[in-house]
Amino acid sequence: MPIHEKTLIDPQLLVQSDKLVVDGIDVSGHWNTMILPRTMTEYDPDFYETIQAFPGGENVHRCWQCGSCTNSCTMYAINTDFNPRYWIYLINLGYKSELVKDKDIIWQCVSCNKCTNICPKDVRPEGVMKALAHWLEAEGHTPKSRSTLFDEEFTRQCIERGRIEDTEVMFNFFRQTGQNLGAMLKGGWLRLLIERMNNVHLLRQGKIGKFVARLPLVQGFKMGWAMVFKPRTRSWGRTGEVLREYVEEQKRAAHAGIGSPTH
């Protein structure tokens, strides 16, 4: 019998076995493909509170499923699997396993905020998408995003020294995100950036004097100095320590009772 509504079949529920005996009857061969039931048998009515604990998810419980968010969604126009309305429903009923299935597209929200503008119940779906992405990250379902890694490096330097060193932030960011610095220096945007900042076009035009005169030597020296000696801002003292404690405290308060590590 042909299978109708094939799209509803979850590949994870397809089971094939070389040898299959059902009720004592050998059905190996042609009948060896079985589809496990897709019936939902439980809710998790408090799960939405977990999402609410992430910034942006506060209003998720207000949703009444009108679908305005999905209809207005920039991403939905490109990929109809990107469906904020659906994920909000899953959050409110606590269908976690279904949410995890979409972990590879949920983060694609471009934060255009059309959904938030159109939502009649002020759910702020854009915030929910962010909260959901952060939950997936906190639960280890998705790797840390590049922006999270950047924020972490930026914050680390702020707290340690009361200041950041741009070059160090970038170097560490490239390293943590697995970007090949050598390759980027050889070609691509980083090379272009350095060339333009240093007026390499003057060199190419043969205007060597002008080029040398405009080389940012002092800045270059400062940059190198800071990279090596990592100076702290004046009278930084215990400020970093206090800040770190405060941030940890705030995180603990925001995610109280979640039982999952936060980023």
Added chain:
Amino acid sequence: MNDAVLVVGAGPTGLSAAHGVASVGRRVVLVEKQDTLGGAPILSGYAKLVPSGEWAKDAIGRMVKRVEDSPLVEIHKGARVTKLGGDAGNFNATLSNGKTVSAGAVILGTGFTHFDAINKPEWGFGTYADVVTTTQVEQMVGAGKIACPSDGRTPERVCILLCVGSRDRQIGREWCSKICCTVSTNLAMEIKELSPETDVYIYYMDIRTFGLYEDKFYWKSQEEFKTKFVKARIAEVTMAPDGKRLLVKGEDTLVKRPIVIPFDLVVHAIGMDPNEDNPEIAKVFGVGLEKHGFIDRDEQYTSTFSSTRRGIYVGGAALAPEDIDTCISHGLAMAMRAVGEMAASRHQRAA
């Protein structure tokens, strides 16, 4: 020409009509088939009314008292009209208690009958003790305790099934009963107030909390009382293998997947049927019924609240499913129609 008005039915509609007629100094004969005045809110033991939040026995109790205290209202309890002769301006009614009544006009506030959930056997009412109706939950709220009838335990999880006996061609109920959505969201909040640990789920096709009931009941129950709304029309309710909990089966329309969810208590949000006495009422009063069996009415714009027979007015839940506030307005409007019509015919005679 007789100046009295015969009011049939002493629910919110009839009580309001009786008061209206008496308030302009006309005599009223109020006939109620039950031994108690107040209609469904009192007879079925409703808890707090929508939208006032007042206990039914207090709110409707005041309406009853006002009518009972009026010297112009003659009340016949436990009585029915068995015969009605005469015409507009001059009706003669015979009551089941043997009395006869003369009246210039008749107001029918004969109301409705709760849908009997046994007519949807697949949803388990009458089969399982823990399948109850909204009326029963109203009574539980009135008694101050939410419990499973089977063993008295406090339910961890309750579901309310909307549209039981409404919007269902299969059983010839093609109408929306109008108030069940609001009543159910209100009950969800009351359940949560009495038992904060209980989770309440509402299975819906649409939510029709009309007018101001939208945010005061639907939104509030969802946003402040954690009521979960699941878009699913339930297929059947069965007993779980543990012999204790009930399994609610259906399709969650929004995730396109079958669901089988265990619940401790299943509540049917029962609709409003035409009064089961309507065929008899139609015969006795000579009024028509509309296609669903509610009492039919005449042209509404200039002959407001007229039945199909001149001099007989009909309003409230006798016309169609209706909420209490609207029934009260209908009652007053019918009083206006009745005394107005009688005054007009007196002027005519005088001229």
